[in-house]
Amino acid sequence: MVKxxxxxxALLTAFAACKPVSDTSDHAAERRDEGLKSRGFxxxxxxxxxxxSRVIWQKPELVLSLLGELHGKTVADIGAGTGFFSFRIASxxxxxxxxxxxxxxxxWIDGEKSRYPVDVQALLNTRLAxxxxxxxxxxxxxxxxxxxxxIYIADRVGYFKNLRQGLKxxxxxxxxxFKNEKTPLGPKPEERIAMHQVQSELIEAGYRVTMADxxxxxxxxxxxxxx
Numbered sequence: 001m002v003k004x005x006x007x008x009x010a011l012l013t014a015f016a017a018c019k020p021v022s023d024t025s026d027h028a029a030e031r032r033d034e035g036l037k038s039r040g041f042x043x044x045x046x047x048x049x050x051x052x053s054r055v056i057w058q059k060p061e062l063v064l065s066l067l068g069e070l071h072g073k074t075v076a077d078i079g080a081g082t083g084f085f086s087f088r089i090a091s092x093x094x095x096x097x098x099x100x101x102x103x104x105x106x107x108w109i110d111g112e113k114s115r116y117p118v119d120v121q122a123l124l125n126t127r128l129a130x131x132x133x134x135x136x137x138x139x140x141x142x143x144x145x146x147x148x149x150x151i152y153i154a155d156r157v158g159y160f161k162n163l164r165q166g167l168k169x170x171x172x173x174x175x176x177x178f179k180n181e182k183t184p185l186g187p188k189p190e191e192r193i194a195m196h197q198v199q200s201e202l203i204e205a206g207y208r209v210t211m212a213d214x215x216x217x218x219x220x221x222x223x224x225x226x227x
Contacts, residue, residue, distance in 0.1 A: 079149030
């Protein structure tokens with residue numbers, strides 16, 4: 001099976017019209033392929049991805065509380081993987097667009113939907129994306145959640161500039177990723193991006209950072225930004 005859930009690669013997304021940049025090189029492609037293999041979709045198991053150990057360190061209830069009132073909102077879960085957060089958000093009454101570039105992840109979520117109540121099934125939709133286009137419509141979502149995915153975006157500033165076209169006025173983005181320090185879980189240290197760098201890139205892309213928290217989660221930081 002996979003080494004760790006964190007590389008639920010689920011990826012990604014730079015919105016339409018993002019130019020290829022230096023990180024879309026052969027090296028970047030190899031790195032993405034390695035991340036895909038580490039997700040182990042050939043051996044997908046909800047017992048693994050929904051394991052109690054992940055629930056402990058990922059603290060999904062804390063994350064959900066940061067999303068605020070969800071009922072009636074539309075949330076894009078970019079890099080949805082097996083739907084760890086997608087199903088939880090839909091259960092709170094939000095319409096969820098679970099986005100991934102891996103058709104195996106999309107198939108997994110679609111297959112798991114039958115295990116949930118009909119009202120949750122109706123709120124959760126999957127959307128296959130390409131690495132440079134998550135296929136969001138103009139002004140489609142109130143909130144974007146991106147967990148363990150940020151490091152796989154090539155042109156991050158360009159990506160988030162283009163992402164804005166899919167956001168409703170006053171929409172928010174929440175980014176959760178691994179701290180730039182040694183932790184028992186997470187990607188290789190050299191692949192991690194420090195919290196302050198993420199904040200700088202979001203500001204450069206035109207967002208207003210409203211929260212930066214590196215203490216609530218043991219292994220990860222949380223950044224919230226407004227459109």
